[in-house]
Amino acid sequence: MAKKWLTIGLAASMVATLAAGCGNDDSTGEKTENKKEAQELNLVLSDEIPTMDISKATNTLSFTTFAQVNEGLVRTGKDGKAEAGVAKDWEISPDGLTYTFHLRDDAKWSNGDAVTAHDFEYSWKRTLNPETGAQYSFMVAWVKGGTEYNSGKGSADQVAVKAKDDKTLEVTLDHPIPFFIEQMAFPTFFPQNKKFVEAQGNKYGADAATALYNGPFKMTAWEHEQSVVIERNDTYWNNKRTKLDKVNFQVVKDSNAAVNLYESGMVDRSGLVRDQVDNYKSSAEFATVPELVTAYLQYNQRVKAFTSAKVRQAITWAVDGDAYADVIYHNGSVGATGYTPKGMSNGQGGDFTKDVGDLIKRKDNVSKAKATLAEGLKEVGLTEFPKIKLLADDGDVGKKAAEFVKEQIRQNLGVDVEVENVPYKLRLEKSHGHDFDMVISLWGADYNDPMTFLDMFITDGDFNDPKWSNKEYDEFIKKAQLETDPKKRMNYLYDAEKLLMKEMPIGPLTFRGRAFVMKPYVKDFRILSFGPDYDLIDTYVEGKK
Incomplete structure (x- = not known):
């Protein structure tokens, strides 16, 4: 399971497609000829960055910032393929289980320390350490011995990520993962400097000065809830490739305010x-x-009414997904037909979502939603729908989304829900802490495979916020994780998606698109389709008046 939490508002766009990589150093290190004019960019953050602790981050704002100021073993190249990062090359064993990475000699931290294989071993094991409480530990648990250590049944020494020496990292997986090299560009797999992390203690990743950087940029200022500044990192091994000297980010939660800043020339890009x-x-x-983003409702199983699949189905059917997409976004978003968004690869050159078809069938089912609700309430011994709160972000888009859902439920089911709008960070905390009745959430892919969405809802999964449990579903996911035959594996995932949409512990709303404006003088602004939203390493300014 690999994914990221998104804001309902102005998170940046994503389009590129990742594919299989190879262990060659294709970095050109080209030096731009566009350095005559000021290389400074002004962008918007849709909310406060929750954390800059690599092990504890779970959201798109943190991940996208990490992609600018830190670097993993590989980067995502312009063609969407993995290119060499801190690792200059690597080998993969014939059985696809063991990866040996060779690190470059000139990789350094922003404090001048060398980036070593030990930094990667420490980082991954810190994420797996149950005392860290990292929700993204499931991803690192792909490493042999990772699940056991993370669950308290094994030790760190048994985790098969080993620094053979300062410049050689050996990783052995529990089972083959065809996209593992590409995943090394995902921030959860980035290195961390043990000496620095331990010196910061609980303050690690809470401010610009309490984080350490090994990427093209470094964070030099972080005024919480207001702004972030990143500047060129002179210690970065490929510094000559970086073109921008400085990027200023303003925290702007209101979409109209962001557009006003764009029109006044104060920011260079706006959703x-x-x-x-x-x-x-x-x-x-x-x-x-x-x-590759889905907006959806989550139904907490602590609410008695939501223990009935019929109740969950009724609410999902009651909300018009196409109307939601148009009223809330009107930007290329479309009504959801399932949970896994359109465009997701089926591993065989096709579209997973097209393969499974429309599993919600709102137009056919909305007319029976009210009767289905009554049947569901009766099944769990209730005579009326309980008073519940609908949790959502407090930006203008989040507020509008919550009011739309509230009105659709009232109109089509004859029941009322109370809206609770809270800051993005608090919404994440309440969701992860299962402290909600019903919540509007967004999930974006971290790799181009349906598993990035579907393994969220295994029993006791780190991101199973509704606390739903289904043994048959768990079995489908487990079989898919272990299956090496691509067609058989995908069939298990088809079955999982269909079961998820039958039981509906979540109610998909829309497959999100993205519209934006960007100043013509901004060049090579590279948008990513999953993982971090964008990569600024090659971005530059040319022709600004």
Whole structure:
């Protein structure tokens, strides 16, 4: 399971596609000729960055920032394939289980320390350590011995990630993972400097000065809830490739405020929703891109009514996904037909979502939603729908989304829900802590495979916020994880998706798209389709007046 939490508002767009990589150093280190004018960019953050602790991050804001200021064994190249990062090359054993990475000699931290294989071993084991409480530990648990250590049944020494020497890292997996090399570009697998982390204690990753950087940029200022500044990192091994000297981020939760900043020239890029799209769609600065992102409702199983699949189905059917996409976004988003978003690979050159078809069938089912709700309530011994709260973000998009869902439920089911809007960080905390009745969530892919969505909801999974449990579903996911035949593996995932949409512990709302405007002088702004939202290593400014 690999994914990231998104804000409902202005998270950046994603479009590139990752594919299998190879162990060659394709970095050109080209030096730009565009350094004559100021290389400074101004961007928007849709909310406060929750953390800069690599082990504890779970959200797109943190991951996207990590992609600028840190670097893993590989990077995602311009063609979407893995290219050499801290590792200059690597070998894979014939059985696909053992990876040997050779680190470059000139990789350094922003404090001048060398980046070593020990930094990767320490980082991965810190994430797996149950005392760290890292929700993304499941991903590192792909390493042999990782699950046992993370569950308290094994030791760190038994985890098969080993620094053979300062520049050689050996990793043995529990089972073959075809996209493992590409995943090394994901921030959870980035290195951490043990001496620095331990010196910071509980303050690690809480401010610009309490984090350490080994990427193209380094964070030099972080005014919480207001702004972030990153600047060129002179100690980065491929510093000559970096073109920008400075990037200023403003925290702007309101989409209209972000557009106003764009129009006034104070920011160089802005997301667009609703009428903003119509206002700009004829502009040369306007663009739309697809995303591997699903917006959905989560139904907490602590609420007695939500223990009934019929109740969950009724609410899902009651909310018009296409109308939600148009009213809330109007930017290329479409109503969800299942949980895994359109565009997700089926591993055989096709689209997983097209293969499974429309599993919600809202148009067919909305007419029977009210009767299905009554049947479900009766099954669990209730005579009326209970008073519940609908949790959502407090930005303008989050507020509008919550009000839309509330009205759809009232209109089609005849029941009322109370809306609770809270800051993004608090919404994440309440969701992960199962402290909600019903919540509007978004999930974006971390790799191009349905598993990045479907293994969320295994029993006691780290991101199974509704606390739903189904033995048959668990078995489908387990079989898919261990199956080496691509077609058989995908069939298990088809079965898992269909069962998830039959039981509906979550109610998919929309497959999100993205519309934005960007100043024409911003060049090579590379958007990613999953993992971090974008990569600024090659971005530069040219022709700004």
